[in-house]
Amino acid sequence: MTDPQIQLQGLRDQIDELDQQLVELLAKRAAVTTQVGQIKSQTGMPTYVPERETQLIASRRAQAQEQGVPPDLVEDLLRRIMRESYLTQNAQYRCASVPGTKVAVIGGRGALGKLIVSLFERSHYDVVVIDKAEWADARQLLLGVKLCIVAVPIKQTIDIINTLDYLDPDCILADVTSIKQAPLDAMLAVHKGPVVGLHPMFGPDAPGMVKQVVIVCHGRQNEQYNWLLQQMITWGAQLNTSKASEHDADMAYIQVMRHFTSFVYGAHLHAEDPDLSSLIAHSSPIYRLELAMVGRLFAQDPNLYADIIFNNSENLALLKRFRTRFDEAINLFETSNKAQFVEQFTQISKWFGDYAKTCLVDSKQLLLKADDDRMLRKK
Amino acid sequence: MTDPQIQLQGLRDQIDELDQQLVELLAKRAAVTTQVGQIKSQTGMPTYVPERETQLIASRRAQAQEQGVPPDLVEDLLRRIMRESYLTQNAQYRCASVPGTKVAVIGGRGALGKLIVSLFERSHYDVVVIDKAEWADARQLLLGVKLCIVAVPIKQTIDIINTLDYLDPDCILADVTSIKQAPLDAMLAVHKGPVVGLHPMFGPDAPGMVKQVVIVCHGRQNEQYNWLLQQMITWGAQLNTSKASEHDADMAYIQVMRHFTSFVYGAHLHAEDPDLSSLIAHSSPIYRLELAMVGRLFAQDPNLYADIIFNNSENLALLKRFRTRFDEAINLFETSNKAQFVEQFTQISKWFGDYAKTCLVDSKQLLLKADDDRMLRKK
Numbered sequence: 001m002t003d004p005q006i007q008l009q010g011l012r013d014q015i016d017e018l019d020q021q022l023v024e025l026l027a028k029r030a031a032v033t034t035q036v037g038q039i040k041s042q043t044g045m046p047t048y049v050p051e052r053e054t055q056l057i058a059s060r061r062a063q064a065q066e067q068g069v070p071p072d073l074v075e076d077l078l079r080r081i082m083r084e085s086y087l088t089q090n091a092q093y094r095c096a097s098v099p100g101t102k103v104a105v106i107g108g109r110g111a112l113g114k115l116i117v118s119l120f121e122r123s124h125y126d127v128v129v130i131d132k133a134e135w136a137d138a139r140q141l142l143l144g145v146k147l148c149i150v151a152v153p154i155k156q157t158i159d160i161i162n163t164l165d166y167l168d169p170d171c172i173l174a175d176v177t178s179i180k181q182a183p184l185d186a187m188l189a190v191h192k193g194p195v196v197g198l199h200p201m202f203g204p205d206a207p208g209m210v211k212q213v214v215i216v217c218h219g220r221q222n223e224q225y226n227w228l229l230q231q232m233i234t235w236g237a238q239l240n241t242s243k244a245s246e247h248d249a250d251m252a253y254i255q256v257m258r259h260f261t262s263f264v265y266g267a268h269l270h271a272e273d274p275d276l277s278s279l280i281a282h283s284s285p286i287y288r289l290e291l292a293m294v295g296r297l298f299a300q301d302p303n304l305y306a307d308i309i310f311n312n313s314e315n316l317a318l319l320k321r322f323r324t325r326f327d328e329a330i331n332l333f334e335t336s337n338k339a340q341f342v343e344q345f346t347q348i349s350k351w352f353g354d355y356a357k358t359c360l361v362d363s364k365q366l367l368l369k370a371d372d373d374r375m376l377r378k379k
Numbered sequence: 380m381t382d383p384q385i386q387l388q389g390l391r392d393q394i395d396e397l398d399q400q401l402v403e404l405l406a407k408r409a410a411v412t413t414q415v416g417q418i419k420s421q422t423g424m425p426t427y428v429p430e431r432e433t434q435l436i437a438s439r440r441a442q443a444q445e446q447g448v449p450p451d452l453v454e455d456l457l458r459r460i461m462r463e464s465y466l467t468q469n470a471q472y473r474c475a476s477v478p479g480t481k482v483a484v485i486g487g488r489g490a491l492g493k494l495i496v497s498l499f500e501r502s503h504y505d506v507v508v509i510d511k512a513e514w515a516d517a518r519q520l521l522l523g524v525k526l527c528i529v530a531v532p533i534k535q536t537i538d539i540i541n542t543l544d545y546l547d548p549d550c551i552l553a554d555v556t557s558i559k560q561a562p563l564d565a566m567l568a569v570h571k572g573p574v575v576g577l578h579p580m581f582g583p584d585a586p587g588m589v590k591q592v593v594i595v596c597h598g599r600q601n602e603q604y605n606w607l608l609q610q611m612i613t614w615g616a617q618l619n620t621s622k623a624s625e626h627d628a629d630m631a632y633i634q635v636m637r638h639f640t641s642f643v644y645g646a647h648l649h650a651e652d653p654d655l656s657s658l659i660a661h662s663s664p665i666y667r668l669e670l671a672m673v674g675r676l677f678a679q680d681p682n683l684y685a686d687i688i689f690n691n692s693e694n695l696a697l698l699k700r701f702r703t704r705f706d707e708a709i710n711l712f713e714t715s716n717k718a719q720f721v722e723q724f725t726q727i728s729k730w731f732g733d734y735a736k737t738c739l740v741d742s743k744q745l746l747l748k749a750d751d752d753r754m755l756r757k758k
Contacts, residue, residue, distance in 0.1 A: 004422045011415050012431070018408045019439050023453055025404065027446040029397045036390050043383045052391070060398050067406040073463045074402055077456055083747065084452045201663035215661065240660060250661040253653050257644070258669050260708065265640060267723060268704045270730040272697075274632050280734070281619060282594065282629040284580035289745075290637050290672055295738030298731045302724035306717045316712050318651075323709055325647045329639065330702055333695050338685045344646060345681035351649040352677045355659070359674030366668075366745060368462065 026081070033085040044094025047086060048210050048236040086210045086236070092122050096231035097146070099124040104145045106130045106138070106160060107152035112176060112200070116151055119209065119235055139166055147228060150175040150183070155307045161186040169193045172225045176200055179251060179311065180217045180244035188219055195219030196228070197244060200237075210236030217244040256315045257322065259305050262297040269294075285367045405460070412464040423473025426465060427589050427615040465589045465615065471501050475610035476525070478503040483524045485509045485517070485539060486531035491555060491579070495530055498588065498614055518545055526607060529554040529562070534686045540565040548572045551604045555579055558630060558690065559596045559623035567598055574598030575607070576623060579616075589615030596623040635694045636701065638684050641676045648673075664746045 040047060057078055061071035095101070103120050107113040108129035120127045128141050142148060142164075148171055152160050157177045164187075167173060172194045175183045184197040197217035200209070214237045216229065229239060269276075283291060297305070309315055332341050349356055419426060436457055440450035474480070482499050486492040487508035499506045507520050521527060521543075527550055531539050536556045543566075546552060551573045554562045563576040576596035579588070593616045595608065608618055648655075662670060676684070688694055711720045728735055 004418050004424075008415065008418050008424075011411050011418070014411045015408060015415075016435070016438065018404055018411070019435070019457065020442060022401070022404055022456070023439055023442045023446060023448055025397055025401055026443070026448045026453065026456075029394060030448060032390050032393045032397070036387065036394075039383050039387050039390070045383075045387075056395070056398070059395065060402055063399060063402045064405070067402060069402055069405045069409060070463060073459065074405065076459050077401070077405075078398065080452065080455050080459070084449060201661075213663065242661065246657065247661055250653065250658050253648070253651070253658055254662050254666045254670075257647070258666060261640060261644060263724065263727075264701075264705050264708045265636070266727040266731070267708060268636070268701045269632065270727045271704060272632070272700070273730075274629065276731070276734060278625065279629050279632055282580075282621065282626055283633050284592070287633045287637060291633070292738035292742050293669055293672060295731050295735045296742045297735075298724065298728040299735035299739040302721040302728075305724070306720050309712060310715065310717055310720075316709075319709055319712065321651070322643075322647045323705060325650060326643050326702060326705055329643045329646060330695075330698055333688060333698065336689065338689055341685050341689075342681040345642065345677065345684070348642075348645040348649045349677040349681075351652075352645070352655070352674050355655060356674045356676075356678035359671035360678040363671050363675045 029081065030085065037085075041092040041094060044096070044234060046234055046236065047093075053082065086208070092124075093119070093231075093234050095124040096234055097125070097227040100126050101147070102126045102128060102145045103147045103149070104128040104130055104142055105149050105151055107150065110151060110153070113151040115208075116149060116176070123231060123234070138163075142167060142171075144168065145171055147172045147174065147225075150177070150187075153304070153307065154178060154311065157183050158186050162190055165190050167191055167193065170224070172196065172228060173219075174198055174225070174228065178255065178308065180215070180242075180247045184217055184219055184244045194221035194224035196222075196225050199247065208235065211238065212236070213238050213240050215247055216241045217247060252315055252318055256309055256318065259297065259309060260319055260322070262294045263305070265294045266298055286363070289363075289367065408460065409464065416464075420471040420473060423475070423613060425613055425615065426472075432461065465587070471503075472498070472610075472613050474503040475613055476504070476606045479505050480526070481505045481507060481524045482526045482528070483507040483509055483521055484528050484530055486529065489530060489532070492530040494587075495528060495555070502610060502613070517542075521546060521550075523547065524550055526551045526553065526604075529556070529566075532683070532686065533557060533690065536562050537565050541569055544569050546570055546572065549603070551575065551607060553577055553604070553607070557634065557687070559594070559621075559626045563596055563598055563623045573600035573603035575601075575604050578626065587614065590617065591615070592617050592619050594626055595620045596626060631694055631697055635688055635690075635697065638676065638688060639698055639701070641673045642684070644673045645677055665742070668742075668746065 037047075039045070057075050060074050060078060064071045064074040103125045105113050105117050105120070105127065108117045108127075109131040113129075113131070117127050117129055128145060130138055130141055134141060145168065148164065148167055150157060150160055150164075150173075154177050157175060161173075161175065161183060164173065170193055171191075173187045173191045174196045175187065176198050177183050178199055180197045180199060184195070187195045187197070196219050199215040199217075201213040201215060202209075209232060214232055216239050218241065232239060280288060280291070309319075331337075332344075352359075416426075418424070436454050439453050439457060443450045443453040482504045484492050484496050484499070484506065487496045487506075488510040492508075492510070496506050496508055507524060509517055509520055513520060524547065527543065527546055529536060529539055529543075529552075533556050536554060540552075540554065540562060543552065549572055550570075552566050552570045553575045554566065555577050556562050557578055559576045559578060563574070566574045566576070575598050578594040578596075580592040580594060581588075588611060593611055595618050597620065611618060659667060659670070710716075711723075731738075
């Protein structure tokens, strides 16, 4: 080896030594946070305490500044470490109601249903799982249940709710469908007791409810289901109240337009049939991310997406207006009206306002993270 | 304070103590990697050594496994730490040609141009910046230049290249435009010496060239510009050779379709005018990411995007076929043909193959990272 190579080897040995210490530090930290988790679950203290997190990060950023370490680096590392520690902390939760309270989850063997069942079980409830196999005995199984959650696929939700006219009058009836007005109306019509519509804003693949947003659409007798909301807060959820109608109008823009756009984009690529691996190789990280957002749709269940889009006729009207805008844009290019394109672009920019800039900054940050993981890169 | 609160405080103090040690460890590590950077730049060793990185991570993952720390956590942290260390390492680079070699960057005050100028300067070249202010004197300034890089906006590229019929016969002529066939043809026609087309697959906001992909389209006299390719490897780039025509065909699918889709999506939202802050509040992280991918377009220069899309008539033909698919999809919904939708969806899934699954996994990972940073969340 040449001199610089020997020097380099010495420095690399030092780095390896420091990295070993890092792993040891993480092991010690995990031992302490496991104890924190035990105390929290025994006493019902919430898993996620934003103030503690803010203070912890601020102190370390200040220290980093003093010692010449980039504060953003320290914050990124601490957030990653804390994410892991939430996962190990959430073994058990305090019950926000009386332990042993009977809770039924209809559709409890579906992806989201399973997660809900597991959270209630780990919070010391008596959980009744009702799925296809148990449906014939539902009436019997629902006797004495204090909370009945409907977690079936969207297209079955209303039909299932309509059968539930025999629940105990003090039983809470709730659903977790991604639309809210129709299920809420159906629940209020079929059941005289407490009713609440919930929309957990995360996929069934989320590791739990920590830091996840749940939309709450109040139905009837709010005070009766307060413990359910408290329970979700104990699980780490952030609750966000909304009117069902406003929620649904927003969902049309959010879900229906996105899924439809991704579907058409995929259909177009499929019909054109370019070499996908060459497309990926010739894409910069930002385009790979955009392609991944389309590709991910097609790894999922087509029926779910069909149900979301075919769900109501207003969606079709929205998509037809979307087509009009598509035609108008094509027309700009057909007539080579570049000035009009720039003018319209500028108006849309104004409509997005500061949010556009935030998106640009956030997506850049995100790409750097994707890069750390060699995600979205050529295989 | 109650007993559990006192216990909790004690544990939190222990966590703070461990986190302090973490910051100290990072400071020590940065001191060592700075020395590594100095040795590398003095000797011209490449900044990015994939084998060393792989070995470093494998050793720490093995140690983590033994000590009961999640190996993925350790890998994520190390990759984030290494990203930072590349930034601090890249102060100076070895010159892959003769130090003092004259290099000209036309458009050297633009965003990408500035980055290129800085990289050459830090590699001990004699860099001539030619921008609007110097254009009148270009012929004079380009005397004795061994490498002339055209880094002007896409719509000016060909016109600028067409003037360069007076370069020294041994001067390398290169461009960095995001299309390659037309500039390459123009360069080969105007200049008799070595010619190469380059497409750096990253935005001007990238922190440097470390780990970034650069597409190389060979023109003429490859062996004459080998040092330029070596120089980019020293900067950390990953080179990827392609035919100009294949590159451009892929770019139509990648850039033109994406920009057009995002433009129409933004135009539709603008025309429908929903409450944007409510949309964001009602979006789960994945939809926020999708909205951000649209929003980011409108924080950028409309002229750049107009130039990319209006660039050639094949783009229009591609977009018109795209419209046909849009109409076909609308038609499925109009006729409530859910079965056909599911059938087509399944075919597209097959076309995407394993990539769809990779996209789903990657985007989930990415969302967890976005979550660490509270990016894409309700403000």
